[in-house]
Amino acid sequence: MKKIFIVVLMLVILGKQNPYAQTWAIALHGGAGNMMPEQFTKEQLDEYQRELSNALQVGINILKGGGKSLDAVEQVVRYLEDCPLFNAGKGSVYTHEGRIELDAAIMDGNTLGAGAVASVRDVKNPISLARKVMEASPHVLLVGSGASEFARLQGVEMADSSYFFTSKRWEEIQRVLSREKMGTVGCVALDIHGNLAAATSTGGMTNKRWGRVGDAPIIGAGTYANNATCAVSATGHGEFFIRNTVAHDISALMEYQNLSLNAAVEKVIMLKLAKAGGRGGVIAVDRKGNVSMMMNTSAMFRAHANSNGVLSFAIF
Amino acid sequence: MKKIFIVVLMLVILGKQNPYAQTWAIALHGGAGNMMPEQFTKEQLDEYQRELSNALQVGINILKGGGKSLDAVEQVVRYLEDCPLFNAGKGSVYTHEGRIELDAAIMDGNTLGAGAVASVRDVKNPISLARKVMEASPHVLLVGSGASEFARLQGVEMADSSYFFTSKRWEEIQRVLSREKMGTVGCVALDIHGNLAAATSTGGMTNKRWGRVGDAPIIGAGTYANNATCAVSATGHGEFFIRNTVAHDISALMEYQNLSLNAAVEKVIMLKLAKAGGRGGVIAVDRKGNVSMMMNTSAMFRAHANSNGVLSFAIF
Numbered sequence: 031m032k033k034i035f036i037v038v039l040m041l042v043i044l045g046k047q048n049p050y051a052q053t054w055a056i057a058l059h060g061g062a063g064n065m066m067p068e069q070f071t072k073e074q075l076d077e078y079q080r081e082l083s084n085a086l087q088v089g090i091n092i093l094k095g096g097g098k099s100l101d102a103v104e105q106v107v108r109y110l111e112d113c114p115l116f117n118a119g120k121g122s123v124y125t126h127e128g129r130i131e132l133d134a135a136i137m138d139g140n141t142l143g144a145g146a147v148a149s150v151r152d153v154k155n156p157i158s159l160a161r162k163v164m165e166a167s168p169h170v171l172l173v174g175s176g177a178s179e180f181a182r183l184q185g186v187e188m189a190d191s192s193y194f195f196t197s198k199r200w201e202e203i204q205r206v207l208s209r210e211k212m213g214t215v216g217c218v219a220l221d222i223h224g225n226l227a228a229a230t231s232t233g234g235m236t237n238k239r240w241g242r243v244g245d246a247p248i249i250g251a252g253t254y255a256n257n258a259t260c261a262v263s264a265t266g267h268g269e270f271f272i273r274n275t276v277a278h279d280i281s282a283l284m285e286y287q288n289l290s291l292n293a294a295v296e297k298v299i300m301l302k303l304a305k306a307g308g309r310g311g312v313i314a315v316d317r318k319g320n321v322s323m324m325m326n327t328s329a330m331f332r333a334h335a336n337s338n339g340v341l342s343f344a345i346f
Numbered sequence: 347m348k349k350i351f352i353v354v355l356m357l358v359i360l361g362k363q364n365p366y367a368q369t370w371a372i373a374l375h376g377g378a379g380n381m382m383p384e385q386f387t388k389e390q391l392d393e394y395q396r397e398l399s400n401a402l403q404v405g406i407n408i409l410k411g412g413g414k415s416l417d418a419v420e421q422v423v424r425y426l427e428d429c430p431l432f433n434a435g436k437g438s439v440y441t442h443e444g445r446i447e448l449d450a451a452i453m454d455g456n457t458l459g460a461g462a463v464a465s466v467r468d469v470k471n472p473i474s475l476a477r478k479v480m481e482a483s484p485h486v487l488l489v490g491s492g493a494s495e496f497a498r499l500q501g502v503e504m505a506d507s508s509y510f511f512t513s514k515r516w517e518e519i520q521r522v523l524s525r526e527k528m529g530t531v532g533c534v535a536l537d538i539h540g541n542l543a544a545a546t547s548t549g550g551m552t553n554k555r556w557g558r559v560g561d562a563p564i565i566g567a568g569t570y571a572n573n574a575t576c577a578v579s580a581t582g583h584g585e586f587f588i589r590n591t592v593a594h595d596i597s598a599l600m601e602y603q604n605l606s607l608n609a610a611v612e613k614v615i616m617l618k619l620a621k622a623g624g625r626g627g628v629i630a631v632d633r634k635g636n637v638s639m640m641m642n643t644s645a646m647f648r649a650h651a652n653s654n655g656v657l658s659f660a661i662f
Contacts, residue, residue: 142589142622148464148559149489169558170588173465174490176557241492242485243464250566250591272486273458275566275594282598306458 052222053337054093055319058085058106060116060331061213062265062311067346078115079343082333085109086343089219090335099221099261100138100161103229107134107157110215111231116331117213119155122194122233130194132156132233133247136164139226139255146247148173153181154189157231160247162186171247214246216263218255218315222337226261226317228253228277235268244268250278257317259284260291265330266310274303280314291316292324299324368538369653370409371635374401374422376432376647377529378581378627383662394431395659398649401425402659405535406651415537415577416454416477419545423450423473426531427547432647433529435471438510438549446510448472448549449563452480455542455571462563464489469497470505473547476563478502487563530562532579534571534631538653542577542633544569544593551584560584566594573633575600576607581646582626590619596630607632608640615640 060082067075088109089102111119122130134156135146145164148171153159162184163172172180181188214232221227230253232246245252245268252268254277255261262277271277276298283294295314303310304326311325313332323332323344333343376398383391404425405418427435438446450472451462461480464487469475478500479488488496497504530548537543546569548562561568561584568584570593571577578593587593592614599610611630619626620642627641629648639648639660649659 137589144589149492167556168585169554169556170585171559171564173557173559176465176555180556238485239492240483240485240496241489243487243489248487248564248566249588250564250594254591269484269486272565273453273460275570275591278566278591278594279598282595282602286598286602 053319054220054222055315055321055334055336056086056089056093056102056106056217056219057313057315057321057323057334058082058089058110058215058217058332059263059265059311059313059323060110060215062325062327062330063213064309064327065329075345078331078345081113081115082331082343085113086333086335089217093219093221096222098223099219099225099227100136102219102221103217103227104136104157104161106217107215107229107231108155111155111157116215117233118215118231120194123213123236126237126239130233131238131241132231133243134160134229134231135247135249135253136160136229137227137249137253137255137261138164139228139257139261142256144170144249146171146249146253147177148243148247149241150174150177150181152178152188152190154187154193157229159186170249214265216253216265216313218261218263218313220261220315220317220319224257224317226255226257226315228255228261228263230263245271245276248272250275252277254278254281256281260314260316262312262314264310264312266325266327267308270303270306270308271310274298274306274308276303276312280312284316291320292322295322295324299326369635370536370538371631371637371650371652372402372405372409372418372422372533372535373629373631373637373639373650374398374405374426374531374533374648375579375581375627375629375639376426376531378641378643378646379529380625380643381645391661394647394661397429397431398647398659401429402649402651405533409535409537412538414539415535415541415543416452418535418537419533419543420452420473420477422533423531423545423547424471427471427473432531433549434531434547436510439529439552442553442555446549447554447557448547449559450476450545450547451563451565451569452476452545453543453565453569453571453577454480455544455573455577458572460486460565462487462565462569463493464559464563465557466490466493466497468494468504468506470503470509473545475502486565530581532569532581532629534577534579534629536577536631536633536635540573540633542571542573542631544571544577544579546579561587561592564588566591568593570594570597572597576630576632578628578630580626580628582641582643583624586619586622586624587626590614590622590624592619592628596628600632607636608638611638611640615642
């Protein structure tokens with residue numbers, strides 16, 4: 031009888047300590063815009079769903095295994111950067127001068143550590159360079175050739191312009207998307223240790239010039255994470271997201287007005303941002319694992335999953 | 347009797363319409379750090395006070411005359427950029443490579459319009475380029491050579507490296523300041539039309555490298571203005587100001603918790619930022635003309651004035 035009691039007690043203790051029993055949640059986006067279903071072929075839509083699913087699975091595997099949200103968001107965004115379907119990394123749109131200039135940011139909600147890069151032209155995975163900025167430099171934001179120099183010192187994988195060559199098929203899809211001037215990838219996650227993280231990566235606006243930088247690498251605008259509140263990654267018309275400090279405003283409404291994640295996201299995206307004329311959306315997760323994905327455009331490539339078995343994909 | 351009544355009535359109406367009777371307020375800073383009085387000679391301190399006073403007068407003249415807060419903050423910061431005593435414009439510190447790389451931002455609290463530039467090397471007054479970004483481009487943030495290209499297109503005054511040559515005397519003072527790695531100039535103002543504005547300009551950290559960008563050009567971190575709450579310009583260890591979205595956090599505490607300007611500034615600078623290990627300060631003004639100037643370092647070059655006749659200067 032005593033032995034059975036001890037075994038049961040141990041199982042209870044192990045169960046409590048077993049990280050696999052705890053809550054995790056993840057959400058990702060691949061850009062927002064006023065696209066309509068009829069602008070895509072069935073094959074294109076299938077391909078988007080397949081790639082979003084693959085990317086999500088990368089994050090699920092990390093979180094299920096007790097891994098860190100910071101690793102999950104970095105690896106998911108890396109996957110999306112490597113996929114030519116999205117406007118980040120390999121699939122990045124061209125600037126006015128026919129170059130690519132990439133922006134990315136990552137933030138650790140546990141420490142408020144953050145790293146970001148802007149206007150880099152020769153780094154294969156800007157999100158991983160952003161993480162190096164966070165962990166291996168005393169800085170938060172590095173730009174241009176200086177950021178590339180830091181990348182080389184850190185042994186980050188570089189890529190020449192031929193890597194960013196875009197296929198004819200991609201160009202066709204891009205013609206649809208570029209009219210919206212949107213397209214960014216991002217991921218937010220809660221891990222079983224209770225830590226939130228956010229990551230965003232983008233090629234920016236099609237035909238952008240003058241070294242324009244959008245909201246993605248701006249902590250508090252396109253990317254933000256804080257264990258006290260939520261993790262947010264945004265996509266849309268970046269200038270409006272900067273002026274409205276969208277990501278931090280969502281966090282502030284939760285912190286200072288005790289709004290739920292969903293109510294905070296709704297107020298900022300559907301009311302404040304929309305009223306200001308800003309088009310786009312966000313994905314967000316709070317410390318309880320609630321996920322909110324909301325846009326004031328007709329479409330946002332998005333997906334999420336959690337430890338309760340939820341697994342969802344949507345575009346429109 | 348009737349005539350006298352009409353004259354009095356007209357005077358009352360004119361008085362109400364007379365913009366000169368209304369409230370204006372202005373504050374500026376020239377950097378914060380853990381400097382002590384004994385590190386400066388009497389002559390150096392006099393020179394600082396004289397330049398802060400001259401800069402403030404530029405703003406007072408604009409605001410007293412019914413001018414816009416946006417013009418006041420731009421012109422005050424231009425004055426400070428042209429003064430070799432401060433780490434902005436002409437007096438900017440050198441990067442690791444012996445160059446200068448300047449950051450600046452301006453924000454209009456009436457429209458939430460904002461403009462910013464980062465890592466520009468050849469523009470005499472980055473704050474005026476930031477204003478051009480706000481008013482003559484669809485963007486908020488331009489960086490590097492792209493920002494310079496935009497500057498030339500806009501007819502903004504350029505400057506070659508000889509302009510940024512710093513005198514021996516300045517270098518001596520700079521040796522004291524640079525140990526703190528701080529030094530930025532900024533200005534916030536309320537005009538008689540009820541509009542708030544903020545502007546910040548900096549040469550960044552001494553010996554910075556890899557294209558490091560601090561908080562000054564980051565809307566919501568080092569610079570923010572919103573007629574609904576306040577205008578803020580920050581100075582200090584920029585990475586902490588970015589991670590803590592300091593300027594927007596002050597605004598959010600006023601908007602969402604109804605804190606007074608001073609209580610919001612105190613909470614963010616003396617509690618949250620200090621707890622995170624971030625050193626520096628802010629100047630801020632609200633829509634009633636209240637001014638708050640607070641730092642968690644031993645010193646911040648600062649000054650303010652308002653329509654009630656207040657005129658003050660302080661360093662320690």
